[in-house]
Amino acid sequence: DGHTLALADDAAPGLYQLVLSFYDPATFEPLAAIDARTGERLPGDERKIALVQVGEAPSAPALEPPFTFGEVARLSGAFLESDSAAGRTARIHLQWDALTTPLEAYTTFVHIVDERGELVAQRDRPPLDGFAPTNTWQPGQRIVDV
Incomplete structure (x- = not known):
């Protein structure tokens, strides 16, 4: 599964976070994120998964x-x-x-x-x-x- 995200033409240069969540489409309730190594629930509903550099670092x-x-x-x-x-x-x-x-x-x-x-x-x-x-x-x- 892939996603294409378009940044606005006037996006300011800088460092941005790529944030991900997973939710139930019927209720819009976020699903819990579980640490695959430990089986423990992670705090919060969103995961910071990558950084995106816009413009030159x-x-x-x-x-x-x-x-x-x-x-x-x-x-x-x-x-x-x-x-x-x-x-x-x-x-x-x-x-x-x-x-x-x-x-x-x-x-x-x-x-x-x-x-x-x-x-x-x-x-x-x-x-x-x-x-x-x-x-x-x-x-x-x-x-x-x-």
Whole structure:
């Protein structure tokens, strides 16, 4: 079974989610999604199954050399956007290149440590605040996490 979806001509460039649900045509009630590995019911009625990049993916300055995390992803670029003043927000751009589609939705963490290695700031979250879970990444896909 295939579906053809047409994006609007004026769709803004960016990263979009492909979301799927299955429903009873008589009642329009969604059917429960069950994890095929565990047999457990998954929360919610919709599944994020893939990411769609409209237009060119943004990029961050390259890391030399890039490095990988297991067989999941390569961190190929990073950029810190900040005026570095105390009390200010530091915005970090991480450029990931997917190597596989993992079964799990991983969480990334970014920590800023001082010269003694003590934590001064941190942010632990799934890529793009959960908008781009790693278990929807396709090999070769580039994700810029801001």
